[in-house]
Amino acid sequence: MNLTLKIWRQKNAGTKGSFATYRMDDVSPEMSFLEMLDALNKKLVEEDKYPVAFDHDCREGICGSCGMYINGHPHGPVPAITTCHLSMRYFKEGDTIWIEPWRAKPFPVIKDLIVDRTAFDKIQIAGGFISVNAGAAPEANSILVEKKKSDDAFDSAICIGCGACVAACKNASAMLFVSAKISQFALLPQGRIEAKERVRAMIEKMDEAGFGNCSNTGACEAECPKQIKLTNIARLNREYFKAY
Amino acid sequence: MGKLISKIPDGPLAQKWTKYKASVKLVNPANKKKLEIIVVGTGLSGAGASSALGELGYSVKTFCYQDSPRRAHSVAAQGGINAAKNYQSDGDSIYRLFYDMIKGGDFRAREANVYRAAEVSNEVIDHYTAIGVPFARDYGGTLDTRSFGGVQVSRTLYSRGQTGQQCLLGAYSSLNRQIKKGNVTMYPRREMLDIVLIDGKARGIIARNLLTGEIERHAAHAVVLATGGYGTIYYMSTLAVNSNASAAWKAHKKGAFFANPSFVQIHPTCVPQMNEFQSKLTLMSESLRNDGRVWVPKSKGDAREANEIPEDERDYFLERRYPAFGNLVPRDVASRAAKERCDAGFGVGETGLAVNLDFRDSMKKQGKKVIENKYGNLFEMYKTITGIDPYEEPMRIYPAGHYTMGGLWVDYELMTTIPGLYAIGEANFSDHGANRLGASSLMQASGDGYFILPNTINNYLADEIRVPKISTDNPEFAETEKAAVGILNKLISIKGKQTASSFHKRLGKIMWDYCGMIRNKEGLEKALVLINDLKKEFWRDLNIPGTISELNMELEKAGRVADYFELAGLLATDALNRNESCGAHFREEFQTPDGEALRNDEKFAFVAAWEYAGEGNPHILHKEELKFEEVEMKVRSYK
Numbered sequence: 112m113n114l115t116l117k118i119w120r121q122k123n124a125g126t127k128g129s130f131a132t133y134r135m136d137d138v139s140p141e142m143s144f145l146e147m148l149d150a151l152n153k154k155l156v157e158e159d160k161y162p163v164a165f166d167h168d169c170r171e172g173i174c175g176s177c178g179m180y181i182n183g184h185p186h187g188p189v190p191a192i193t194t195c196h197l198s199m200r201y202f203k204e205g206d207t208i209w210i211e212p213w214r215a216k217p218f219p220v221i222k223d224l225i226v227d228r229t230a231f232d233k234i235q236i237a238g239g240f241i242s243v244n245a246g247a248a249p250e251a252n253s254i255l256v257e258k259k260k261s262d263d264a265f266d267s268a269i270c271i272g273c274g275a276c277v278a279a280c281k282n283a284s285a286m287l288f289v290s291a292k293i294s295q296f297a298l299l300p301q302g303r304i305e306a307k308e309r310v311r312a313m314i315e316k317m318d319e320a321g322f323g324n325c326s327n328t329g330a331c332e333a334e335c336p337k338q339i340k341l342t343n344i345a346r347l348n349r350e351y352f353k354a355y
Numbered sequence: 356m357g358k359l360i361s362k363i364p365d366g367p368l369a370q371k372w373t374k375y376k377a378s379v380k381l382v383n384p385a386n387k388k389k390l391e392i393i394v395v396g397t398g399l400s401g402a403g404a405s406s407a408l409g410e411l412g413y414s415v416k417t418f419c420y421q422d423s424p425r426r427a428h429s430v431a432a433q434g435g436i437n438a439a440k441n442y443q444s445d446g447d448s449i450y451r452l453f454y455d456m457i458k459g460g461d462f463r464a465r466e467a468n469v470y471r472a473a474e475v476s477n478e479v480i481d482h483y484t485a486i487g488v489p490f491a492r493d494y495g496g497t498l499d500t501r502s503f504g505g506v507q508v509s510r511t512l513y514s515r516g517q518t519g520q521q522c523l524l525g526a527y528s529s530l531n532r533q534i535k536k537g538n539v540t541m542y543p544r545r546e547m548l549d550i551v552l553i554d555g556k557a558r559g560i561i562a563r564n565l566l567t568g569e570i571e572r573h574a575a576h577a578v579v580l581a582t583g584g585y586g587t588i589y590y591m592s593t594l595a596v597n598s599n600a601s602a603a604w605k606a607h608k609k610g611a612f613f614a615n616p617s618f619v620q621i622h623p624t625c626v627p628q629m630n631e632f633q634s635k636l637t638l639m640s641e642s643l644r645n646d647g648r649v650w651v652p653k654s655k656g657d658a659r660e661a662n663e664i665p666e667d668e669r670d671y672f673l674e675r676r677y678p679a680f681g682n683l684v685p686r687d688v689a690s691r692a693a694k695e696r697c698d699a700g701f702g703v704g705e706t707g708l709a710v711n712l713d714f715r716d717s718m719k720k721q722g723k724k725v726i727e728n729k730y731g732n733l734f735e736m737y738k739t740i741t742g743i744d745p746y747e748e749p750m751r752i753y754p755a756g757h758y759t760m761g762g763l764w765v766d767y768e769l770m771t772t773i774p775g776l777y778a779i780g781e782a783n784f785s786d787h788g789a790n791r792l793g794a795s796s797l798m799q800a801s802g803d804g805y806f807i808l809p810n811t812i813n814n815y816l817a818d819e820i821r822v823p824k825i826s827t828d829n830p831e832f833a834e835t836e837k838a839a840v841g842i843l844n845k846l847i848s849i850k851g852k853q854t855a856s857s858f859h860k861r862l863g864k865i866m867w868d869y870c871g872m873i874r875n876k877e878g879l880e881k882a883l884v885l886i887n888d889l890k891k892e893f894w895r896d897l898n899i900p901g902t903i904s905e906l907n908m909e910l911e912k913a914g915r916v917a918d919y920f921e922l923a924g925l926l927a928t929d930a931l932n933r934n935e936s937c938g939a940h941f942r943e944e945f946q947t948p949d950g951e952a953l954r955n956d957e958k959f960a961f962v963a964a965w966e967y968a969g970e971g972n973p974h975i976l977h978k979e980e981l982k983f984e985e986v987e988m989k990v991r992s993y994k
Contacts, residue, residue, distance in 0.1 A: 141630040149856070150632055156854045156909055159900050164908060166422060168595040170635045172736065173520055174426040196739050221566060222906050229543070232423050236535050240528035241486045245407040245805040246478065248485035252442065255496030265489040265514055268521060272425055301487050 112138050112199075115207040116151065118163055124219050124227075130209075140200040144187065145170060145177060147199055164223040170195040172336065175271030178278070179224045180211040185275035185334045193273065193336045213274050215283035217321045228274050230320035231288060238312035239292045241301055260298045267294035269337050276331035276339075282323030287331040289317050290347035291339050297350050307354040314351060359612070359964055359979045362766040363467045368985045369450075372471045375767075376810055380817035387412035390816050391575040391824065393560055395547050395602055397424030399519075399797060400780025401581030402526035403804025409533030411809055413816075416573055417530070418545045418562060420597060420911075425527040428583060428595040429800060432519025433640035433733065435501060435511035436483075436797040438476040442500055447508040449473045454986060456795060459505045459685050460760070460788020461938035461954065462988045463615070465962070465981065467767060468785045472795075475802040480512055482805060488525040490514055501729075502645050503793035505685035505993070511794040516640050516733040522797055526804075545571070546911060547602045548839035550578060550609050550776065553831045557776035561832070561839045565911065568904040570840060572832045574825035576816060577775045579808065580606060581800075584759035584781040586619065588919050588926065589871070590863020592756035593622055593638040599915035600922050603763050603782050611771035612964040612977060614764035614784035616922065617930035620791055620939050621872045622757035623689035626740050627709040636755035637740055639712070640733055641793040644682045646717035646726060647750070649673050649693070651701040651710050661703070661711050661749045672696055672710075680993040687790045687939040687952075688993060690754035694872050695950065697753070704751050713749035754872060758796060760787040760939065761929075764964040764979075768811035769803060772964075775815060779803035784962065789938025843903045846913045851896030855912035858893045862886065862916070862923060870927050875943040879931040883924060890920040925965055925974055932976065935959045956988050 114135045121128025138147055145167055152162035168176040172193040179194055181187035187197040202208065210224065218226040256264075268291070276287040293310055296302025302309075325344055332341040364371045382390065390413055394405045397419040405417040419427060441447040452473040457464060484490065484498070490512045491499040500509045514521035533539040544565040551559040551574070559574035585600035586592040607613045624639045650671045652664055672692055674681045684692075693710045696702060703709050718726050723746060727734070734745045743750070763771050763778035765785055770777050780800035787795065869882035893916065899909045936945040936952035937959070945953040962979040 139630050139632065142632050143634075146630075146632045146634050149634060153854050153856065156898060156900055157852060159850075159898060161900050162909060164906060168421060168426055168597050169428060169431045170596055171431055171637045172739075173431050173517070174421070174428070174595060175423075176421065176426050191735075192739055196736075198740070198742075200742070225906075228422060232425075232531070232541075232543075235425075235528065236531040240532040242532060243482070243485040244410040245403070245482055245529075245809070248478075248481040251440070251481045251484040251490075252497045254484060256492055257496055258492045258494050261489055261492045261496075264487075265491075265521070268489050268514075268524065269517060271520075272423065295489065296487055299487050299489065301485055 112140065112202065112204040114138055114202065117207060117209045119211045120163070120223055121220050123222055128220065138199055140198070142199045143170070143195060144181070144197040144199065145195050164225050166225050167195060172196045173271060175273040178213060178273045178275055180213065180278065182209050185213070185278045186336050191336060191338050193271070213278035215277045217283065218274060218277060230322070231272050231274065231285070233320060234285065234289060234313050234316045235292065237316035238309040241296065242305060254301060256299060264295045264298040267291045267298070267339065267343055270339050271337055273336065275334050275336060277322065279330040279334035280323065281328065281330070282326060284325045284331070285317050285322035286325040286344045286347065287335065287339055287341070289313055290343035293347045293350055294343045297346060306350060310347070310350045310354045358772060359764070359977050360766060361465065361979060362768055363465070364767065368466065368470050371467050372474055379810060379814045382813050382817050382820060384412050386820045388414060389824070390414065390819060391416065392577050392579060392812070393418070393573055393575040394579045394581060395560065396427065396581035396583060396782070397530065398427035398429035398581060398583060398780060399522055399526050399800035400804035401427065402523070402530045403801050404579055404581060404779060404808050405539050406526065406529035406533045407805045407809040409536065409538030412538065415533070415539040416542065416575065417539055418542045418547060420544065420546050420565060422543055424530055424541060424543060425524060427523060428598055429523045429797065430520045431595065432797050433516045433638060434503065434642035435513035435518045435794040436480070436522060436801070437503070437510050437794040438480040438512060438798065439473055439510065440477055440480060442498060443509045445508045447510050451508065452476060452510065455506045456786065456792060457788070457986055458991055459792040460790055461952070461991050462788065462956070462960065462983065463937050463981065464786055464788030466983055466985060471807065472786045472799050472802050475806040476798050478806050479798060479801040483522055483525050486525050486529055488514065488521050501642055502683060504641055504644060504683045504689065505680070505792045513642065516642070516730060519797060522801065547605070549605045549835050550773070551831050551835045552609060552773065553825070553829055556774045558825050559827065559832065561836050566906050568902070568907060570836055572827035572836060574827045574832070576819045576822060576825065577777065577812060579777040579779060580763065580782050581779050581804065582782045584762065585922060586756045586759055588863070588923055589756035589866050590860045591628065591633060591636050593625055593636055596634055599918070601915050601918045603778070604918040604922055606763060606771065606773065606776060608967050610773045610967070611776060611778070612764040612966050613761070613925060614962050614964045615761040615929065616926040616965070617870070617933060617940050618760035618789050618938065619756060620686055620758040620760060621690045621754045623686055623693055623754050624712060624752045625755035626737065627704065627706065627751055627753035637736070638757065639737060639750060639752060641686065643712060643730060643733060646721070646729070647682065647712040647714050648716060649682055649689070649710055649712055651696045651703060655700040661713070670701070677993045684993045685790055685792060690872055691941060693754055709751040709753045711749035712752045714745060715749070718746070756867070758791055760784065760789060760791055764962065768814060769808055770815065777808060777812065779808050789940055843910065843914070846897065846917065847899045847903055847910060849894065849897045851898050853896050853898060855897060855899070855909055855916045858889065858897065859912070859916045859919065861889055862919060865889065866923055866926070870930055873941050873943055874930050876931065879927050882927045886920060886923045886927065893917070893920060928974065929963055929965065932963065933959055952991070960988065
């Protein structure tokens with residue numbers, strides 16, 4: 112199929128960006144979205160032009176590196192997948208595709224479609240851990256965990272830290288991301304011991320990084336490639352109230 | 356032989372590690388603070404080592420090329436992590452885990468290292484559980500396990516189909532804790548360009564800031580490489596597309612021997628290639644073979660839909676050839692058996708390069724719900740990629756490059772042949788012999804990082820306590836930096852026509868065709884010529900737009916591909932040199948009448964450790980003889 116791509120090009124954080132238009136002919140419906148961009152970049156490099164910069168790595172939906180706005184949706188129009196898993200079979204002949212970076216103040220653009228997500232790391236560093244040194248742990252089965260709670264903790268723990276929730280939110284809130292980590296630890300007995308300090312520290316860092324507040328719109332849940340649930344945010348709020 | 360001192364402690368196998376720990380030199384807490392350690396890579400081994408060393412009080416500097424340490428490729432491991440817990444009372448023990456690994460590796464691994472890996476496996480599970488890794492549980496609240504290929508017990512702990520992700524996020528959280536405490540300084544988006552040696556010891560690295568192109572010097576008392584494997588040498592593989600061997604290869608060129616480069620695992624259960632632009636092959640966890648049955652039609656070129664082929668016209672070839680282990684034979688065996696059927700014309704799908712992995716029977720027996728609980732996310736992923744629903748039709752799978760058992764040669768202390776330079780996790784060669792068993796990579800990487808290196812490195816650093824902070828003003832830093840920048844300038848000034856990826860793709864095809872699942876002398880010799888020709892073309896016709904002093908992903912790729920050309924040559928040479936079949940290394944000339952691998956223990960029971968001898972000179976082979984004190988080398992049979 113033949114497509115028109117409107118891609119955000121921006122040299123660096125200090126310069127203004129704009130959309131550039133590219134024609135892509137003979138795109139196979141079996142390509143992934145990133146493979147389509149690979150093909151564009153191959154052409155650009157052969158013409159000695161700067162390729163479109165984007166983050167990507169595992170290309171199997173688990174590392175959380177890739178992420179771009181595609182036709183107004185983080186990771187594109189298909190629910191519950193990352194950009195690398197988006198297949199070109201979802202597009203049709205003659206389509207124009209708009210491709211943009213995440214847009215949120217705490218995620219400044221570095222170049223083209225690459226943004227700086229280190230604010231997420233900073234929140235995790237503030238308290239997203241359980242303080243046990245290697246070698247200090249008791250025998251694993253001495254900690255019993257109710258299966259339901261363990262499964263729920265897992266469902267929260269599968270967040271890949273891609274930032275789609277922040278990009279989707281009109282407030283650029285990081286509440287879904289933070290609540291997923293808080294929930295994982297809040298649900299497990301191992302995590303209860305430091306629960307108060309953790310939630311205080313992570314929320315403080317979240318606010319400091321400039322993320323907005325949650326107004327229960329639910330765009331984050333709708334766009335999350337891993338389907339992290341909004342109920343995590345409710346749990347985060349409860350944990351936060353309990354911590355003071 | 357003289358240069359390879361493996362430092363295996365004396366005494367009975369089961370007591371070596373305990374004895375070693377009791378007698379190894381220690382560093383007191385006040386001195387630890389003054390000693391700096393560089394760790395490159397943040398997968399399970401790198402993040403594990405960084406956090407454990409930080410917990411001990413060392414000053415650690417950790418590097419990764421990703422934007423966050425949480426994205427290292429351990430994150431993609433699916434099926435599980437082994438431990439000798441014997442939670443099922445099915446006769447498991449440390450000895451059995453050790454024996455399964457030694458046998459699975461076709462008796463080409465070092466006995467003492469493998470035993471130790473099995474020994475620390477239980478501590479690894481205790482640790483991950485304590486730091487909140489949500490492993491699957493039974494209704495009573497205890498940990499659940501599943502089975503994996505090549506073993507007859509159930510010893511694999513798992514988090515649905517995302518065990519690697521959950522363990523890595525656990526390791527990332529312990530790393531974060533040490534970052535917060537100030538014991539670890541994290542340098543993301545950095546690529547190591549070279550190792551700096553002073554008086555023969557590893558004393559630092561030259562790194563490139565991938566965002567700015569700035570070249571940085573970082574000094575330390577010791578350097579640890581946790582940089583993973585070289586599976587992307589095949590271009591398409593199950594690895595992250597940016598995974599690379601450059602750090603290990605640069606260390607090799609500085610004097611670290613490279614061991615068994617030809618031992619590469621081709622994973623049997625991957626989504627087959629669908630188009631020519633494809634950039635990677637996605638793994639479908641081996642755990643699927645617990646409940647999925649592998650089959651092809653009994654008649655050649657049978658074009659019917661899988662569900663229309665009746666039971667008696669299906670060839671469950673793994674169950675037929677290997678009745679004792681059935682669908683759970685080790686990976687190398689399963690891969691070759693699939694290739695054999697496809698090459699003989701029985702493959703399915705449009706390309707004929709695929710076999711069926713069918714869940715019909717287990718869904719009938721256990722119910723769809725149970726299967727969904729175990730593999731739900733894998734089924735979803737398969738459907739997303741292919742558009743086919745595995746609840747309704749069998750999956751189609753084909754082997755793909757996956758894991759490299761070869762890597763930097765290390766002694767019992769995980770030190771390379773460069774003093775003060777360590778290699779851990781997949782980056783070293785030590786524990787998997789000629790073939791790795793499923794769920795043992797997470798186990799080994801975590802064991803190396805959390806529990807082995809933090810003990811062994813003391814033995815070296817104890818003699819370094821009088822060495823003051825290493826200065827990056829040493830002339831060795833300037834020289835190494837100059838050489839590293841020289842390579843970048845050379846690459847960027849070629850100004851040819853072709854992209855780094857297009858060369859990588861062509862190199863990958865050569866490697867897959869001649870140095871893949873099945874090899875022979877003629878093909879390997881041909882590969883050496885083809886690799887060399889393509890390498891020359893690369894250095895003549897590569898194009899990289901832009902400069903070296905900015906974010907330049909084409910430059911990053913080119914540097915990695917340049918190193919792959921050199922490693923590819925060594926891989927083929929090693930395969931050519933090893934005139935036997937063992938584990939994943941299958942030489943057509945050396946097989947039994949029924950097509951199984953034919954080892955030659957008399958001549959090849961050694962680790963091939965290759966020494967770099969300078970540009971254009973052939974590598975020098977050193978042999979570490981493998982002595983088995985506890986086990987007897989047997990023919991590896993899964994029949």
